[in-house]
Amino acid sequence: MEHDKNFVVGIFDDEDVLVHAVENVREKGLRIHEVYSPFPVHGLDEALGYRRTRLPIAAFMFGLTGTCLALFTQIWMLGYDWPMDIGGKNHASLPPFIPVTFEFTVLLSAFGMVITFLIVSNMKPYGWPRQFDLRSTDDKHVMAVDLADNKLSKEEISRMLKDQGASEVNEKNF
Amino acid sequence: MQVTSSIREPLVTGGKTVRDVSEDISRQVEGKPTNLWWIAISVSVVLFLLGAYCFWMLLWNGVGVWGLNKTVGWAWDITNFVWWVGIGHAGTLISAILLLFRQRWRMSINRAAEAMTIFAVICAASFPLAHMGRLWIGPIWSLPLPNTFGSLWVNFNSPLLWDVFAISTYFSVSLLFWYMGLIPDFAVIRDRAVRKGHPLRAMIYNALSFGWSGGAKTWMRYESVALILAGLSTPLVLSVHTIVSMDFATSLIPGWHTTIFPPYFVSGAIFSGFAMVLTLLLVTRKLFKLEDYITIYHIELMNIIIIITGSIVGIAYITEFFIAWYGQVPAEQYEFINRATGPYWWAYWSMMTCNVISPQLFWFKKIRTNLVSTFIISIIVNIGMWFERFVIIVISLHRDFLPSSWSMFHPTMYDVGQYIFTFGLFFTAFLLFAKFFPMINMAEVKSIVKSTSEKKH
Structure with a gap:
């Protein structure tokens, strides 16, 4: 582990709430590390501004x-x-x-x-992936925000995610 | 927040939530197998071992242990080969063609159907491999590898060689497609194992899932891969049975030398494949309590495909007969009259009854939504499709060009044994799959739970 990485992790229950939340927080200038979902969510890649895969x-x-x-x-x-x-x-x-x-x-x-x-996609049959919340393969959508990417404080980001409909907001350090 | 459509029936019943889906499908992987499962796998393994003995005797003594003779050089082996390959086609149709057509009802049956495809193709491949006799060199000689005879290369003009490429490509691409679908679901089992404190299980399923994390970027790429694999598999599956039919159609034997074969074989393949999917799923949905995911509506839709493909097959039989008369080739005319009235008339009429008449019963909604009648008809169709291949292969061969070489085919216990071997192999593999792999594509079903699940009352 080269250095500590601190993340704010927002948990969303519903995919529609999630997509709107992603659109809104990105408009407000928040930089999202990645969103983890149990199933492909329609429109999430556009909301996150990903380029089409080649x-x-x-x-x-x-x-x-x-x-x-x-x-x-x-x-x-x-x-x-x-x-x-x-x-x-x-x-x-x-x-x-x-x-x-x-x-x-x-x-x-x-x-x-x-x-x-x-x-x-850096997928291989050995080594563990970085997991922000184990429920992200079950029924929750998990939005991870890297503190190093953003100027806002931990509390401000937490409040922003809560306002956008996150059912809970946690912290995760790697 | 759930939406219920008033014009479409729900694809998932019982008011399931996303959570319930992981719970219900992971249960059979995590829990101990039921007694019924143990009984089923014991029977399958016994069949497998009985068949393996016959297979061993064939390898030890040579192909002479089968009932083949100079006139009927192809019989049960190729019949069974074509039958199994055909069965495999339904899996690819469900997972690839229905994906391209955006049919969401495929989602809860595609996993099991694809597994069926893979095991059926393995069973199919065992017949040409056995027929080569010397299993230790046959497969090598069928590949274009440098050798000490020149190099004397394989003959790329031969449909039998096309078959080698078609079947092996079909097998590997189907395996790839199936495995890609399994990756996110293995991750579900892994994360549940971590939470419940099963480190070994977590490790195994993590390796199986290639360390899947489910990030939005990975999902985007994953969906693109799935779509392209579907696009590649669709012409692939059509090509496989086309090439299988060319094994016959490019020859000059009356009864084989027809241009109708490729579409006729492909529709027959899908027809028999859906029958096998139904036979299997009706049992597994009961065995593993999946009634809420594989609903009567799913079964009805599959039965409708059986009516369509069964009718195409029926038209093909009649067309074949008509063209034999219309074409005015005496050998061809004799061949078709011989099919219906010759010494193998019983095989021909079994085929006609099972394949042309029995699926027409599904026009009645009561019959196509009834589990018992569906199960019975699906087995009848499987039998009929076996007879179809037997009729095409054995009846066309047994009356040779010279009446002095006319002959009949009598299977020996080794012919029967090799067939039993594949049944044992197929059911053993399928039961192991049902125990250790998630039977239903959780990720896909979860994505439709919100829009097509039945509301809790």
């Missing part, structure tokens, strides 16, 4: 790699490396290569995207 681009690039790799391999193997006469057909004709090309595209695209997702 994972679809990653998926497309991986897919394209798969397409090229599969086509190249098939044409090279059957057309050049060891051409075989199968029923007098062309050595390297495109139509029979499409199914394998398609499957390989899907395979690389899916796995590439998911591995990218795990890396950018």
Whole structure:
């Protein structure tokens, strides 16, 4: 632990109250560290001002790699490396290569995207994530505010969250 | 604050809150298994071991232990293979295609249906693997790997090789999709374990959940991944049974050489898959007390899909027959007359009765909302779809081009045993899944509880 980090943690019961609260406190200049929810909340990413994820681009690039790799391999193997006469057909004709090309595209695209997702989200099967409140996977929405990010005092932030409908406000230090 | 729609039936009954969802679904993971579960898994393991003996005898002695002969070179093995692969299709349809169509009723059944897909594909794969005989080299030779014969590469023009790629991709992508869905739910179990003081369980489920924290940014990325995986799985699932059907359709055997096969196989697959989902879910919802999440409304909607796909299958049967007559190819005409009136007439008419007539009963609301009748019809459909594959494969083969090589197929105990093996494997895997993994996608159900849960009275 390099240094102590102090957070104010607001607990919200309802997702609609939460989204409004996020919009309002951000308007007032509060900087939110992150909001943790038990399920994806519609409109929360916009309220927090997150940029759209670029994972679809990653998926497309991986897919394209798969397409090229599969086509190249098939044409090279059957057309050049060891051409075989199968029923007098062309050595390297495109139509029979499409199914394998398609499957390989899907395979690389899916796995590439998911591995990218795990890396950018810093998810791995070892080590514990930083948890502000264990109820955030059960039924509560948890808004974490880093004191170092904000000029306001602890009490002012607590009051602001309470005013916006937080059912309780706690402190958490790491 | 809950809203009840007056035109749609609630998807979650019993006035559940978000909290209740974690409580109800985590209960079977955290608690001790019931006696019924023990009985069920004992029976499954016994079936599995009986079948494993037959599988072992096949590996030891070779494919000759099956009832195959020179004329009927494909029989139960490929019938069972196609049957199991088809069953898998419903899981992907529910999780991927219904996600793209924004059908929210998929949410409480997709987890179990996807698990069914994965186990069904494993069962399916065991048949071509067994049919290769030498399990220790067969799978390696079916991949384009450098070898000492040249390298002599695999034949990319062959539908059987397409199948290798299609089935393995389908399996791995389905597994990925299923696992992605499980990640947030493993985190629920982990955090409950921390709060209740089970450190070992917390550690295991933390590893399984990849340290999920549920931040808004992660959720945003996660939803994007889920949507793209659904978009990838949709053409994938259609391609899988298309390619399976091409194993037959690209050959010149009368009865197989038809262009109708891909759509006909895909709809048949979804038809049989939904029947299996219903068979399984009707039992599990009782066993694990999930009646509030898998409601009669869910069952009715699935039955409607069975009517649709069953009718498509019925039209395909009739079209096949018509085209055989209209096409004026004598061998093709003989083949279809032989199906209906030849020595295997009983298989053909079982198929027609089970697949074409029985699902039409679901037009009656009383029948499609009744648990007992749904259960019975779902099993009848499963049987019918097995006969469909048997009819296509064995009847087309047993009358060879030369009458001197005409033959019949008689299964041996090893044919039957291999089939039993897959049943044992399937139910054992499914019961273990039901015990250790959350059976219902909690995160998704929680997101709809507020809008579609029934109000507490």
